[in-house]
Amino acid sequence: MTTIKEMGRFCPTDHNGNILNDASLQNINPGFMKVIEETVEHYKAHLKEDLHSIYIRGSIPRGLGIEGVSDLDTIALTNKTTHDMDLGWVEKSERFLNSKYKCVDGVEFSFYSIDEALKTNHFSIIPFMIKTHSVCVYGDDVSVYLPEYKADIKLGNEHLVNLKRQIDQAKEDLDGNDDREDIVDCCRWIMKIIVRAGLALVIEKEAKYTRDLYPAYRLFAKHYPGKEPEMRQALQYAVDPVENPVEILGFLEGMGCWLTGEAEEWLDIHNLKRER
Structure with missing residues (x-):
């Protein structure tokens, strides 16, 4: 069993509460540079003139990457x-x-049009990730054209407005599934969503945000101590996913349904029309 590591941190903010980007090329462990460079070459070779820019997001550009x-x-x-x-x-x-x-552990390619990234009349996770959690490794960096973001209800809404649909999708994907790799991927995916949704429930009270799972779990547990064991289990599933769909489905029927109910109450207050 993989041990939960007490690592990660909340996003730094400026004096106005705007989230600061702590990703940089200098933070990247040199052990990751070869795979980054070759990944960039794959993008360039296949997209050619259709490619505008490339960003690395997540733990690696923030200096939190763990090799392997x-x-x-x-x-x-x-x-x-x-x-x-x-x-x-x-x-x-x-x-x-x-x-x-x-x-x-894996390389993930993803694609968004430049027009989509610069369309910021409503909250969208990709401009947010580029502005606050990514470093540009090729092309012209568009982050300078993106708005500032705060740890507020707009960000909380992003994690809660689709929570029920996401949990229902996970249940559908797991029901009768015997593909071990697919089950593990689904387990890791939905449990990360659950842990971050727990943080979103208290984001207005704390004005703190993180993509890192451990501090998100701890902040949730501060406000919901009675649900700490269940959220710790979600964290365990996220870092050490299981292959048993029945076990995961049982957790989603319990903790997943409770969290969905809390999210619906939150949305009734902050987003009655359930808008993105």
Whole structure:
């Protein structure tokens, strides 16, 4: 069993409460540089003139990457919409890089048009991630054109407005599933969502935000001590996912349903129309 590590931190903020980006090239462990460089080359070779810029997000550019454990999460901004591009090469490139580089647990490619990234008349997670959690490793950095973000109800809403749908989707994906790899991926995905949703419930009270799971769990437990064991279990599932769909479904029927109820009450106060 993987031991839960007491690591991670809340996002730094300025005197106005705006979230500061603590990702930088200088923070990246040199052991990750070769896989980053080759990932960039795959993007360039296949997208060519359709490629605008590439960003590394998550733990690695924040100096929290653990060799052999952390994923390499990337974002490519493109000059065309994804519907207008051939992305048939992506799975093959991910498979190749994952087999070649054991310093990361996996390489993830993702694509968003430059127009989509710069459309900020409503909250969207990709501009937020570029502005607050990513470093540009190729092309022109668009973060300077993006608005400031705070740890407030807009950010909390992002984690709660779709929570019921996401949990229902996980239940559907797990029901009758016998694909071990798929079950593990689903377990890790939905448990991360649950832990971050727990933080979102108290974001207005604390004015703190983090993508890191351990501090998110601790802040939730501060306000919901009676639910601390269940949220710790969600954290355990996120870092050490299980292959038993019945076990995961049982947890989602219990803690998942309770959390969904709390989210609905939160939304009744802050977002009655359930808008993004």
